[in-house]
Structures are given as structure tokens and as C-alpha cells.
Amino acid sequence: MAAAADVTFQRNILIKAAFGSAALIALALAVFLGGHVIAQQIISGLMLGAIYLIVAVAFTLTIGVLNFLNFTIPSLFMLTGMIAWALLKSGLLSFSGSWSWLIALFGGVVVATVASLLVERFTYRYFKAKHGDATEHAIPLVSSLGFLLIFENLVILAFGSESQRFPVPFKADLHLFGLVIGIPQIVSLVSALIVVAALSYVLKQTKIGRALRTIAENPEIASLLGVEVTQVVPVLFLLTGMLCGLAAALFTVNYGDVSPFMGDNIGTKAIAGMVLGGIGSIWGAIIGGLIVGLTETMSVHFLGGDSVEMVIWGLLLIVIIVAPRGLFGHAALGKGKL
Amino acid sequence: MSGYASGIVAILCINLIFAYGVYVTAAAGQLNLGGAGYQAIGAYAAAVLSTQGWTPGWGTIPAAMIISALVGFLIAFPVLRTRGVYMVLATFAFAQVVSGVLLRTSLFGGAIGMVVPDYLPLSVLILAAVLTTLFVFFLMASRFGLAIRAIHDDEAVATIMGVDVRGMQVTVFTIGGALAGLSGALYAHYFSFVEAQYFNPNLSIFVLLFVLIGGTQTAWGPLAGSLFFTLIPEALRIGGSWRFVVFGVTIVLMMAIRPEGMITRTLIARISSLFHRRPSSSALSLPNARPDLPDARMGDQHAK
Amino acid sequence: MPNEDMLQINGLAKRFGGLMVTQDVSFTVRRGGRKALIGPNGAGKTTLFNLMSGVYPLDLGTISLDGARIDHLPSRKRIAAGLSRSFQNIRLMPHLSVIENVMLGQHSQIVGPLALFNPIGLMRGNQARKAAEDRLKRAGLDVDPDGPVSGLPYGTRKRIEVVRALMSNPKLLMLDEPAAGLNPKETSELSSFLKEEAESGLTLLVVEHDMSFVHDLCDETLVLNFGRLIYDGPTGEVQNDPAVREAYLGTRRVSNAGGDRAA
Numbered sequence: 001m002a003a004a005a006d007v008t009f010q011r012n013i014l015i016k017a018a019f020g021s022a023a024l025i026a027l028a029l030a031v032f033l034g035g036h037v038i039a040q041q042i043i044s045g046l047m048l049g050a051i052y053l054i055v056a057v058a059f060t061l062t063i064g065v066l067n068f069l070n071f072t073i074p075s076l077f078m079l080t081g082m083i084a085w086a087l088l089k090s091g092l093l094s095f096s097g098s099w100s101w102l103i104a105l106f107g108g109v110v111v112a113t114v115a116s117l118l119v120e121r122f123t124y125r126y127f128k129a130k131h132g133d134a135t136e137h138a139i140p141l142v143s144s145l146g147f148l149l150i151f152e153n154l155v156i157l158a159f160g161s162e163s164q165r166f167p168v169p170f171k172a173d174l175h176l177f178g179l180v181i182g183i184p185q186i187v188s189l190v191s192a193l194i195v196v197a198a199l200s201y202v203l204k205q206t207k208i209g210r211a212l213r214t215i216a217e218n219p220e221i222a223s224l225l226g227v228e229v230t231q232v233v234p235v236l237f238l239l240t241g242m243l244c245g246l247a248a249a250l251f252t253v254n255y256g257d258v259s260p261f262m263g264d265n266i267g268t269k270a271i272a273g274m275v276l277g278g279i280g281s282i283w284g285a286i287i288g289g290l291i292v293g294l295t296e297t298m299s300v301h302f303l304g305g306d307s308v309e310m311v312i313w314g315l316l317l318i319v320i321i322v323a324p325r326g327l328f329g330h331a332a333l334g335k336g337k338l
Numbered sequence: 339m340s341g342y343a344s345g346i347v348a349i350l351c352i353n354l355i356f357a358y359g360v361y362v363t364a365a366a367g368q369l370n371l372g373g374a375g376y377q378a379i380g381a382y383a384a385a386v387l388s389t390q391g392w393t394p395g396w397g398t399i400p401a402a403m404i405i406s407a408l409v410g411f412l413i414a415f416p417v418l419r420t421r422g423v424y425m426v427l428a429t430f431a432f433a434q435v436v437s438g439v440l441l442r443t444s445l446f447g448g449a450i451g452m453v454v455p456d457y458l459p460l461s462v463l464i465l466a467a468v469l470t471t472l473f474v475f476f477l478m479a480s481r482f483g484l485a486i487r488a489i490h491d492d493e494a495v496a497t498i499m500g501v502d503v504r505g506m507q508v509t510v511f512t513i514g515g516a517l518a519g520l521s522g523a524l525y526a527h528y529f530s531f532v533e534a535q536y537f538n539p540n541l542s543i544f545v546l547l548f549v550l551i552g553g554t555q556t557a558w559g560p561l562a563g564s565l566f567f568t569l570i571p572e573a574l575r576i577g578g579s580w581r582f583v584v585f586g587v588t589i590v591l592m593m594a595i596r597p598e599g600m601i602t603r604t605l606i607a608r609i610s611s612l613f614h615r616r617p618s619s620s621a622l623s624l625p626n627a628r629p630d631l632p633d634a635r636m637g638d639q640h641a642k
Numbered sequence: 643m644p645n646e647d648m649l650q651i652n653g654l655a656k657r658f659g660g661l662m663v664t665q666d667v668s669f670t671v672r673r674g675g676r677k678a679l680i681g682p683n684g685a686g687k688t689t690l691f692n693l694m695s696g697v698y699p700l701d702l703g704t705i706s707l708d709g710a711r712i713d714h715l716p717s718r719k720r721i722a723a724g725l726s727r728s729f730q731n732i733r734l735m736p737h738l739s740v741i742e743n744v745m746l747g748q749h750s751q752i753v754g755p756l757a758l759f760n761p762i763g764l765m766r767g768n769q770a771r772k773a774a775e776d777r778l779k780r781a782g783l784d785v786d787p788d789g790p791v792s793g794l795p796y797g798t799r800k801r802i803e804v805v806r807a808l809m810s811n812p813k814l815l816m817l818d819e820p821a822a823g824l825n826p827k828e829t830s831e832l833s834s835f836l837k838e839e840a841e842s843g844l845t846l847l848v849v850e851h852d853m854s855f856v857h858d859l860c861d862e863t864l865v866l867n868f869g870r871l872i873y874d875g876p877t878g879e880v881q882n883d884p885a886v887r888e889a890y891l892g893t894r895r896v897s898n899a900g901g902d903r904a905a
Contacts, residue, residue, distance in 0.1 A: 063423060067422070067423070069423050069426065069427075122590055122593075122594060123593075138369055138550065139593050139597045140593075141426070142547065142550050142551075142589060142593050143589065143590050143593040143594070145543055145547060145589065146547075146585075146586040146587070146588075146589030146590040146593065147586065147590060148586070149582045149583070149585055149586030149589070150582075150583055150586035150587060150590070152582070153579035153580070153582040153583045153586065154579075154583055156579045157579045157580065157583070161579075264539075268434075268539070271427065272431075275424075275427055279423065279424075306438075306441050306442055306448075306449070307438070307442060309434055309437065309438040309441075310434075310435055310438025310439060310441075310442060311438075313431045313434035313435045313438060314431075314435050314438070316427070316431045317416075317428060317431040317432060317435055320420055320424050320427060320428045320431065321416040321417075321419055321420065321428065324419075324420055324424050476759075476761055476764075477759075478763070479761045479762070479763035479764045480758065480759045480760060480761045480762065480763070481745075481749065481752060481757065481758050481759070481760050481762055481770075482758045482759055483763065484738070484742055484745060484746060484749075484762065484763065485746070485749060485758070487735070487737060487738060487742075488735050488738065488746050488749075490737065491735035491736055491737050491738065492733060492735055494697070494733075495729070495733045495735070496746075497717050497718045498695050498696075498697070498717055498718070498720075498721065498727065499718075499721060499746050499747060499749050499750065499806075499810075500718050500719070500721040500722055500749045500750030500810065501718060501746075501749055502718055503718070555737055603737065603739070603790070604790065607739075607788060607789070
């Protein structure tokens with residue numbers, strides 16, 4: 001067993017290294033051949049991918065541990081942006097002067113996290129399906145679709161369905177080798193990497209991380225081993241809410257726009273990224289998120305804006321059918337009856 | 339009938355047929371989150387055939403059914419290689435690809451959509467809905483229905499009992515494709531207009547919810563689900579976003595209180611025993627279909 | 643006469659990873675015979691059943707039923723060839739009613755695609771349903787045919803599974819611990835029902851821990867230990883066999899083997 005694990009481990013490292021170097025070579029080649037236009041596309045693709053990857057990590061955590069495709073994630077993302085905008089607009093934060101945007105976003109993240117915990121109360125509790133039955137295993141998934149409808153439409157009722165401007169505090173762009181890089185973009189990529197590194201540490205080194213991984217292996221054995229499943233699972237939803245909130249805050253700062261529908265597109269792209277990388281793998285979600293971001297900017301550049309959906313979903317469909325494990329996934333995950 | 343009322347009846351008929359298209363696969367234990375893709379294929383097939391005049395008269399409708407059934411048949415093979423979450427995502431991705439292709443192809447009018455020349459009267463929609471309902475009831479009462487319900491419960495045992503699991507699954511995807519395609523063709527002809535944006539992920543989600551909230555145990559489920567979610571908002575006179583909030587709350591509550599859906603086999607047995615007067619029926623004394631899991635568990639431990 | 647044997651197993655072997663779960667298993671069951679398969683837990687009895695019903699492919703060996711090889715057949719075609727089975731853990735379909743579960747057992751008997759669309763659930767008086775109800779009655783099961791299976795007592799569900807397996811009119815019926823969890827009255831009813839069926843031509847192969855049930859029902863016994871067959875002979879002499887005694891020694895005595903039953 002240990003030997004087999006070693007082999008997988010080494011294989012993963014090799015794949016990661018191969019991917020890293022391929023990406024660097026592609027980047028260099030693209031800059032060399034296509035000049036600054038392509039390089040600029042690659043940078044925007046990576047920045048967009050940074051947001052996708054955070055959301056993809058949120059998806060992959062819930063599926064990896066609970067075999068639950070959490071459809072509330074897009075609405076948690078959206079809640080952060082819209083609540084932040086509403087807080088800013090309400091004038092409640094005027095005391096904080098020029099930092100009010102940051103406090104507003106923080107407020108948004110808090111609301112999304114609370115919403116995620118609310119979802120937990122209604123989905124995980126009914127998680128133990130009575131039969132080995134496809135439609136009953138879908139109960140949490142269906143509940144989460146219900147929450148998606150509730151959150152989105154309550155926000156529409158409260159704030160209207162138009163997209164709103166969120167004042168972007170950053171004006172300065174960095175100019176590096178003739179490329180324009182926005183400060184928010186750098187912030188996105190760096191914070192995405194920090195968060196994921198921190199999350200990896202939490203999962204590997206801490207008690208709660210070990211508990212989560214034990215539940216992922218087998219919930220029943222986990223509770224036999226003394227893991228308090230009912231206490232650990234909320235932590236997972238807490239993480240989900242915080243990850244979605246962070247991604248949405250970065251998105252809002254980057255694009256300066258919020259709308260009740262902002263989560264739908266990000267959510268579906270993040271799912272695509274997660275599957276490409278392999279369901280249940282954090283590294284997979286990172287690479288997959290970046291690939292989807294790059295694919296998106298590239299297909300907009302080369303094929304036009306209306307081709308994005310088709311290219312990404314076509315790619316995803318092929319991956320699911322030909323290599324459902326994705327790049328780093330585990331064979332068994334996500335295959336259970338649903 | 340007022341235009342408003344007939345519009346509701348038309349949508350109800352279309353939703354019902356569409357829901358049955360998703361139901362037949364769900365009854366066999368396969369969740370199809372790409373219903374909109376199949377419906378779009380039927381709608382656009384009818385629209386193109388009608389515009390180009392390739393089929394005579396109402397031949398567009400059977401032709402659209404055949405085309406979407408064929409797509410359902412072909413897509414079943416790759417989709418059935420997948421399981422669980424992967425199947426949900428594969429069908430979802432399929433619908434997204436269909437909508438992407440429709441948006442990008444000039445034959446289909448791209449983002450502008452297509453005007454469909456031949457108008458279909460409401461009576462045809464009602465007839466189609468009634469026939470579809472009868473067909474699905476018949477199907478579920480047949481040995482075929484018994485076999486797919488067995489697959490839903492336990493594929494391995496169904497195989498050992500001699501059921502051709504793969505063949506049955508391909509068949510339900512084909513039938514599901516045909517029914518979703520029929521609903522699409524009727525939509526195209528009744529509303530005389532199709533646009534790719536209508537067949538979006540939300541539509542796939544809604545139709546699956548109609549089926550799951552209605553209940554997958556009997557053919558009554560989709561009927562109850564479609565009726566409930568089409569008529570209740572109209573009856574309550576709630577529109578716009580409140581409708582979806584109520585829809586969402588209903589879903590969350592249903593999953594918490596009665597996850598097996600509105601209509602279950604036990605409920606049907608209870609109602610029919612009211613008519614048949616069989617007081618000895620043990621179905622009456624049993625609150626709900628619940629297996630004694632502890633027993634099965636003991637067997638499991640024993641096996642190890 | 644080659645067809646004296648209903649079942650012929652020859653040199654059966656199966657490996658899971660590095661573990662040989664069965665090796666070189668060869669035996670026969672004569673036509674109309676009632677043979678028991680016993681052995682300590684983990685001896686490979688259920689694996690042997692799974693190999694025979696095609697759940698796993700064989701590594702080596704042949705299986706012949708009524709003179710015809712069936713080991714190349716896919717799992718779903720073996721029941722039509724005449725091999726039917728029940729399961730150690732009850733595997734009734736939770737959402738099907740009693741009668742529907744039993745009628746599922748007839749699936750392999752239908753001929754042609756049109757028969758698939760025979761609306762057996764519409765009319766209560768149809769032949770298929772009558773045959774299923776009849777079989778339930780003969781097995782001494784007085785249950786509401788339209789009730790759910792899930793609320794029924796363990797022993798009743800266990801016997802419904804036996805009836806379901808019988809509905810395919812098998813040549814060979816393999817039962818995996820049919821008496822486990824049954825009370826003494828149910829056990830003796832089951833035993834006499836199975837004897838009746840065997841007298842009308844059915845061949846039985848039964849995995850069972852309850853030795854009094856085995857003595858009552860089966861004239862011959864096989865003993866499996868660590869995937870190997872260590873005894874094949876009359877049930878009456880199994881306790882005196884040195885190899886069998888050794889296999890059970892230190893774990894439990896043969897006569898006591900039913901003591902650790904699941905239910």
C-alpha cells in the first residue's frame with residue numbers, strides 16, 4: 001500500500017512539474033511568437049483563473065469530503081458582492097472614510113459565511129440516505145439548488161436585478177516589460193496562492209484537517225474513531241463560505257461590477273475547473289481553475305466572446321467521458337450513487 | 339379561454355411532457371441535469387424543419403422527436419460511462435454545449451433566435467400531454483417499468499435477475515430524449531419563436547426539481563410536480579422573484595420533511611385502498627417505505 | 643451418463659490482488675441433489691457464489707450447468723441458463739412492493755421485446771401476477787402482496803428473496819444463508835418448502851451455518867476452508883472428518899457453527 005501511495009505521489013509531483021514547466025514554456029513561447037497581446041491575454045487568464053480556482057477549491061472540498069455537489073456556492077459568491085455593494089451604498093460605513101470598501105467587502109464575506117452555515121443546517125443533516133438510492137442521495141444537492149433560488153431571488157427583490165458599480169479603489173497599474181498589470185490582479189493571484197497554501201496546511205497538519213480527511217475516507221469509520229462528524233462538518237461549510245467570499249471580494253475589486261447573477265458564470269466555470277483538475281483534489285482545482293481562466297481569455301481572443309461556453313463545456317464533457325479522474329483526481333470519488 | 343389562461347395551460351402541457359422526459363431516466367436512477375439541451379434540440383429541429391419546409395405539415399413534430407431521440411440514444415453511451423456527480427455534470431455540460439452550438443450557428447439564428455412559421459393550437463398540446471402521460475403510466479406499469487425501477491434500487495441485483503441494465507438505461511435516455519424533444523417542438527410551434535437563451539441551465543434545474551419534488555417512485559410524481567409548480571404561483575398571484583423564493587423554500591422544506599417527493603407508492607396504495615376497501619392492507623399500517631437498515635448492516639458485518 | 647450432474651465445477655480459481663480467495667475448487671451437484679456448502683467465516687463461500695453468478699470473472703476453471711458451459715456468459719444471462727440465487731444480506735428492492743419484487747424474478751423468463759411492454763402492473767388478474775402470488779402462498783408467506791417489503795420482519799423478507807429466486811424456474815438454486823435470522827418454525831417451513839421444490843426437479847446448493855437446517859435439508863455437504871475444498875461427502879459424516887475438525891478447531895465446533903449467526 002505504502003509503495004503504491006509513493007508511486008501516486010511521485011506521479012503527481014511529476015505531473016505538477018510537467019504542468020508548471022509546460023505553462024512557463026507556453027508563456028515564453030506565446031510572448032515570443034504573439035508578442036505582448038498574447039502575453040497580456042495570458043496574464044488576464046491567470047488572474048481570472050485565480051478567482052475560479054478559489055471557488056473550485058470550495059467545490060472540491062465539499063465533494064471530496066461529503067460527496068455533495070454544493071450548488072449554493074455561486075449564490076454565496078454573489079451574496080458577498082451584493083451585500084458589500086449594499087453596505088457601501090447605505091452610507092453606514094462612511095465613518096471609515098477611504099477604507100469603507102474594504103469593510104464592506106469584509107461584511108459581505110461574513111454574510112456569505114453565515115449563509116453557508118445556514119445551508120449546512122438544512123443539507124448535511126439529511127445526508128444519510130435511507131436506501132442505496134440515486135434520487136435520495138441527491139437530497140443535499142436538491143436542497144442546495146433550493147437555497148440557490150432563495151438567495152438569488154431575495155437579493156433581486158432587495159436590490160434589483162441590474163448590475164451595479166462597486167467603486168474600485170486602485171487606480172495605478174504596474175507596467176512591466178510593456179505589459180499592463182493591475183494591482184488588484186496581483187492581489188488576486190497572491191491571495192489565491194496564500195489561501196490555498198494555508199488550506200493545504202490546515203488539511204494536512206491540523207486536527208480538524210485530519211478529521212475532515214477521515215470523514216472523506218468513510219463517515220461511519222470516522223465516527224467510530226471518535227471524529228465528531230456533526231461538529232466537523234460545519235467547519236467545512238465555514239471554509240466554503242469564506243473561500244467564496246474571498247473569491248467574490250477579489251472579483252469585485254478586479255472588475256468593479258456586482259450583480260445578482262455574478263455567481264452563476266463563476267460557479268459553472270469553477271465546476272469545470274474542478275472536474276478538469278480531478279474531483280476531490282485541491283491541486284487539481286488549482287490547475288483546473290487556471291486552465292479554465294486561460295482557456296476563457298484565449299477563446300475570447302481567438303474565437304470571439306460567444307464561443308467561451310462551448311469551448312469550456314465541450315472540453316469538460318470530453319474530460320468527464322474520456323478521463324473522469326481529471327488530472328489529479330481519485331478514482332473512487334464522486335462515483336458513488338447520487 | 340383567455341389568452342392568459344391558455345398560455346398557462348400551454349406551459350403546463352409543455353412542462354409536463356418535458357418533466358416526463360427527465361422522469362423516465364430518474365426512475366431508472368439517472369439524474370439528468372441537461373434536460374434543456376434535449377428540449378432545445380427538439381425545439382430547434384422543429385423550427386428549422388418548419389422554416390425550411392423540409393417536412394410536410396405537422397411532420398415537424400415527429401421528426402423533431404426522432405432527432406432528439408437519436409441524440410438521446412447517441413449521448414447515452416458516453417454519459418452512461420459516468421456515475422454519480424460525474425453523470426450530473428456530464429449531462430449539464432452536454433446542455434451547455436448544445437446551447438453554445440445553437441448560439442454560434444447561423445442556421446439557428448444565433449443569439450437572435452428563430453421565428454417558427456406554423457402555429458399549433460392549444461388543443462394539440464393538451465392532446466400530446468394526455469397521450470404522453472398515458473404512455474408513461476403504461477410504461478411504468480409494464481415489465482419494462484418494473485425493470486428500470488429495479489435498476490434504480492440495485493443495479494447489481496437487477497443484473498443477476500437477468501435485466502439488461504445497460505440496454506434499459508440506453509432505452510430510457512432515448513425515450514427521455516424523445517419526450518423532451520416533443521416538448522421542445524410543441525414549445526416552438528405554440529410560441530412561434532425559439533431562442534437559445536431560453537434553454538439555459540435554470541430550465542434544466544427546474545425540470546429536474548419538478549420531477550424530484552413530485553416524486554420519482556410513481557408516474558404521478560412529475561404530474562404533481564408540474565401542476566404544483568406551474569399552477570400554485572398563478573393561483574397565489576405571485577410573480578417575478580417571489581415566485582422563485584417560494585419555489586426555493588418549498589424545495590428546501592420538502593427535502594427536509596419529505597425527501598421522497600410529494601407522491602409516493604405508499605400514498606398511492608393508501609388512496610387506492612380507500613376505493614377498494616381492503617382494510618387488511620398492511621400498506622395502511624406502515625407509515626412509510628423504510629427498510630430495516632440495522633438488519634442489513636448486521637449482514638454486512640457478518641460478511642466480513 | 644454425462645447429465646447425471648446438474649452442476650459441474652472444475653478447477654475454479656480467483657485471486658484478488660495477492661490473495662487467492664478460491665483455488666482449485668472442483669465439485670459436482672447431481673440432478674435434484676441438495677448440497678450444503680459450509681466453512682468458517684471468510685472461507686470464500688460467498689465469493690464462490692459470486693463467481694458462479696458472474697459477479698466477478700473467473701481466473702481459472704469452468705462452470706457447467708446441465709452439461710453446458712456457463713462461465714463465459716455475462717452475469718445477466720446466467721439466470722436464463724438456469725442458475726438463480728439469493729443473497730446473504732437481503733437484497734430486495736426497497737421501493738418495489740412484495741409482489742413486484744417477486745415478479746422481478748420472472749424477468750429472465752420473458753421472451754421477445756414485446757413482452758417487455760406487457761402491462762403486468764395494470765391488471766390484477768394477469769397470469770404473471772397470479773403465478774407470483776401462488777408461489778408466495780406455497781412458500782407459506784401470508785403477506786399483503788402490494789405492501790412494501792421494507793416493513794416486513796427479517797425472516798419474511800429472507801423468504802421472499804428465496805421465492806424471487808425461484809420465479810425464474812431455475813435448474814440450480816443457490817441460497818446464501820437462507821435460514822439466518824429465521825425462527826425455528828420459519829426454518830422448518832422453509833426446509834419443507836425447499837424439499838418440495840427439490841422433489842419437482844430443482845437442484846439446490848445452500849450456504850448455511852445452521853447445521854440442524856443443513857442436516858434436515860441437505861444429504862451432501864461441501865466444506866470450504868481458505869478458498870480450498872476440504873470435504874465433499876455425506877452430511878452425516880462431516881463432523882467426523884479430520885480435516886474439517888482441524889479447520890474449525892480453535893474457532894468453534896461444527897455443531898456449534900450456527901452460534902455466531904448474524905441475527
